[in-house]
Amino acid sequence: MSETSKINLHVWPGRWDLPSVEPACLASILFLELALPGNFDIIECANPDLSPSGQLPFLTHEQRTVATLPSIMRYVAQLKSATGEKRHDPDHAIDADLTAVERARNLAWQAHLELNMGDLVAHMMYSLEANWVKLTHPTLAGFLPVPQKYYVPARLRDSYRARLEAVGLWNLPGIEQEPKKPFEAPVKQTKESDPKEKYLRVFERAKVEEKARSSFDVYSRLLGKNDFFYPYRPTSIDLTLAAHVLLLTKPEFPDPLLQTLIRESYPTLVNHAEHVYRFVFPTGISKLNRTSMPGYSIRSLVPISATNSSHVAKEVDPEDVRFARMRWTWIAVAVGGVAYWFWEKRGLILQAVAIAQEQQRAAEAAVDGEGDMTEEEDEEVALGLDDDT
Incomplete structure (x- = not known):
């Protein structure tokens, strides 16, 4: 041979x-x-x-x-x-x-x-x-x-x-x-x-x-x-x-x-x-x-x-080639669709992130404002609570 x-x-x-x-x-x-x-x-x-x-x-x-x-x-x-x-x-x-x-x-x-x-x-x-x-x-x-x-x-x-x-x-x-799951304590x-x-x-x-x-x-x-x-x-x-x-x-x-x-x-x-x-x-x-x-x-x-695969030498069926092209076309369309959706929605995503950050800053400012009250304001708040009682 x-x-x-x-x-x-x-x-x-x-x-x-x-x-x-x-x-x-x-x-x-x-x-x-x-x-x-x-x-x-x-x-x-x-x-x-x-x-x-x-x-x-x-x-x-x-x-x-x-x-x-x-x-x-x-x-x-x-x-x-x-x-x-x-x-x-x-x-x-x-x-x-x-x-x-x-x-x-x-x-x-x-x-x-x-x-x-x-x-x-x-x-x-x-x-x-x-x-x-x-x-x-x-x-x-x-x-x-x-x-x-x-x-x-x-x-x-x-x-x-x-x-x-x-x-x-x-x-x-x-x-x-x-x-056993990762980091899980051993069971007796x-x-x-x-x-x-x-x-x-x-x-x-x-x-x-x-x-x-x-x-x-x-x-x-x-x-x-x-x-x-x-x-x-x-x-x-x-x-x-x-x-x-x-x-x-x-x-x-x-x-x-x-x-x-x-x-x-x-x-x-x-x-x-x-x-x-x-x-x-x-x-x-x-x-x-x-x-x-x-x-x-x-x-x-x-x-x-x-x-x-180049490792296997065998005849290629034209039908397999057609389905392979269709599969790659579908993958390309799917990837392109996801990319287009992110591109179109990027403004809404950035706006949502900005709103969340603004709300977080407002909450932190409110907490800081409550911590900065004077002793007189604290007494007035306390007296107001007593009057309500």
């Missing part, structure tokens, strides 16, 4: 000795490193709004943009060589040696993994309060500039909340502490000492562990005692599972609920993930070609279509 046609993979940045902190991003890096070693660049990005799907990862190649992990794998597997012939060698499409039935089974298991294991990783990172406050939120905020670091992590957490609530992996109401917590609350917390954690066991059992039985799901080399299902397991075991979670479970009860899954990682990166990830791009800017606060 020539330099001009090199693939750019946009992913969340890495931490914890991993090239990315998000499962689908990590799986896509493992896949491309195995399928196209040295022929792709990793663009560390903290702005999922640049992606057509609104989520990372996404891939750009020449004039094409491909989002979501399955689509990226499918696109790379179908890349054409310079002669126009489709390549089906194992180094280019890692599932090429599989039969049609095995590839279909792999696709189904991959969807199963992204759904179930994705929920478990999201629960550890976004649902458990201790992990969110002490690990996930600081990590995400570290990728972002001001002011986005103050609101984007919370927006990402909210995007996972509905998904986790639907499968019973979000904290119960009353267990999750409300965020009494729920921790309530036996009912303690039982509810233990029951909720046991329910999460049981749900995790049901998924871990399936993948452990499917893997058996083999190094990979298929002989000799990892396939897409190995990479997807390894990416999720690595993000359950590598970070130093303050609340290691599922981390402890998988390490102690499912060592085959942990060993499989580490084996896949060493297979893909035998000398580590230092040789990966990684560059960072600004995830946000002050300009990003204005609603501009992602098609106008």
Whole structure:
């Protein structure tokens, strides 16, 4: 593959000795490193709004943009060589040696993994309060500039909340502490000492562990005692599972609920993930070609279509251009209208300010006049009050 046609993979940045902190991003890096070693660049990005799907990862190649992990794998597997012939060698499409039935089974298991294991990783990172406050939120905020670091992590957490609530992996109401307001005195917590609350917390954690066991059992039985799901080399299902397991075991979670479970009860899954990682990166990830791009800017606060971004090369729809012009026209008219209103009303505003200042001076003069009365005037006022009485 020539330099001009090199693939750019946009992913969340890495931490914890991993090239990315998000499962689908990590799986896509493992896949491309195995399928196209040295022929792709990793663009560390903290702005999922640049992606057509609104989520990372996404891939750009020449004039094409491909989002979501399955689509990226499918696109790379179908890349054409310079002669126009489709390549089906194992180094280019890692599932090429599989039969049609095995590839279909792999696709189904991959969807199963992204759904179930994705929920478990999201629960550890976004649902458990201790992990969110002490690990996930600081990590995400570290990728972002001001002011986005103050609101984007919370927006990402909210995007996972509905998904986790639907499968019973979000904290119960009353267990999750409300965020303390600035300068507010700490409130003494009494729920921790309530036996009912303690039982509810233990029951909720046991329910999460049981749900995790049901998924871990399936993948452990499917893997058996083999190094990979298929002989000799990892396939897409190995990479997807390894990416999720690595993000359950590598970070130093303050609340290691599922981390402890998988390490102690499912060592085959942990060993499989580490084996896949060493297979893909035998000398580590230092040789990966990684560059960072600004995830946000002050300009990003204005609603501009992602098609106008120079970071994403894709065709511009004329309809999008028309709507963009209409949007900017509306913004210009609104700003001009507000400026004209202030210009027309400036006299009334200045007059109101002058009246207020005059009234304030009159009130101060009246107070000063009352304080300057002589003793005789004070006696006359006092006598007048007595006469009235």
